[in-house]
Amino acid sequence: MQRNLKQLQIALDISFRKPELLRQAFTHSSYVNEHRLGNYQDNERLEFLGDAVLELTVSEYLFEKYPGRSEGELTKLRASIVCEPSLVSFAEQLTFGSYVLLGKGEELTGGRTRPALLADVFESFVGALYLDQGLEVVNVFLRKHLFPNLPNQGRLLTVDFKTHLQEYIQQHNMGVLEYKIVDERGPAHEREFVARVQVGEKLLGEGTGRSKKEAEQHAAARALEALNVQIQ
Template sequence: MKESKKKPVYSAEAKAKVAEFQKQTEFVFTNESLLFEAFTHSSYVNEHRRKSFIDNERLEFLGDAVLELAVSQYLFHRYPKMTEGELTKLRASIVCEPSLVHLANELDLGSYILLGKGEENTGGRNRPALLADVFEALVGALYLDQGLDKVTELLETVMFPKVEVGAFSKVSDYKSQLQELVQQDNSGQLKYEIIEEKGPAHNRIFISQVSLDAEPLGEGSGRSKKEAEQQAAQLAIQKLKADE
C-alpha cells in the first residue's frame, strides 16, 4: 500500500500571516495550502526539512505564465489600435521585476513571506527578486484556487489602474535609472564591482559596489551578480536624491 504524503504543519505564526493576508486583501482561498505554499521560500524549507513544506518555486513558474496571459488579454482588449510590437513592449514594461516589486510592496507581501533565518538575516525580506517571485507565486496560487477571472480581479485592483495612468510607460531597472540620473548632470562615469562573495557555492551571496568616478555610491547584496548590482544601484539613487 502506498504511503500517503505527510501534510505540512505550519506554525501558529505562519497561520496568522496567511489569515491576516486574506483579511487585508479580501481574497479568501478555498485551498489555503496553496497560499501557504506561495509564501514559503526555499530557505524556509531547507531549515525545516522534516516538516514536508513545499517552496513557492513551482507556483512562481506557473504565476509567471498566468500573469503574462492576463496582462496580454487586458492589453489586447484595452488598446485595439496598438501594433503587436507596441503591445509586446508595453507588456514587458509591466511584467518586469521593478514593477512586480512595486506591486508586492503595495500588498505588503514582504511581511508574509516565510523565510529561513539565514535569508532573513541577510535582508531577504526586502530583496527585489524575492518580492517579485512571491508576487508571481501568489498569482499562480490564486489561479489554481479560483481561476483566471480571480487573477484578473486582483490585477484590476493593483495593476491595471496604473497602466491606465501610464505608470509603466517609463519603468526601467535601477541600473538604467541610475545611468539616466548621472547623465542629467554629466556627473561622471559609473563602475560596478563585485567586492565580496560569501557563503558556500550552492548558496553564494554577492556584494556589489557602484562608484561614480571612483567615489562609492552604494553597496548591494544578492544571490546573483545582477541582483547585487541592481540593489547597489537602488541605494545609489536614494543617496543621490537625498543629496540634492
C-alpha cells in the same frame, strides 16, 4: 516580522479554498531547508506558473485597453509591466514581504525586502490564486490591485533606467558609474544574472535578470528608487 496570512486574505478580500496553496506561495526555500519539511514545497513551482498566468492576463488587459497599438508596442509594454522592478513595486504596495516564511539566515540578511524575493512572491501568489480559484478571479485581483497602479498608462512604459541614472549621476557630479555582474546562477536554459551598479565604492542598486543587460537595467531601476528619482 512575519504576519499571519489570514490578515492578508482579509486585506485583499480573498478567501482561499485551499489555504495550503497560499502558505506555499509565501514559503521561501530557506524556510523549507531549515525546517527539513521533506515533502512540503517552497514557492518556486508556483512562481513558474504565476509567471505564465501574468503573461496571459496582462496580455489580455493590454489587448483590450490599447486597440490601436501594434504587436511590437504591446510586447514592449507587457515586458515593462512584468519585469522585476514592477513586480517588486506591486509586492511592496501589498506588503507581501511581511508575510513570507523565511529561514533565519535569509531573515537576518534582509531577505524580506530583497527585490528578487519580492518579485518571486508576487508571481507565486498569482500562481496559487489561479490554482485555487481560476483565471477570472486572478483577473479581478489584477484589475483591482495592479492595473490601476500602472504609471503613465497613456503611453508606452518602456524606460531606459540606465540612461536616466547616468544623466542623474552626471548632473549631480557624483562620479563614474560602474556595473558589475556579481553572480550567475541556474541551469544554462534558465540562467539568471545578478548585477550591481556603483559609484566608486558606493553601492547604488542591485538587480537580477535573464540576461546581463536586463540585470543591469534592473539594478539601475533600484538605484533610481534608492535616490528618490522620479521618472516622468
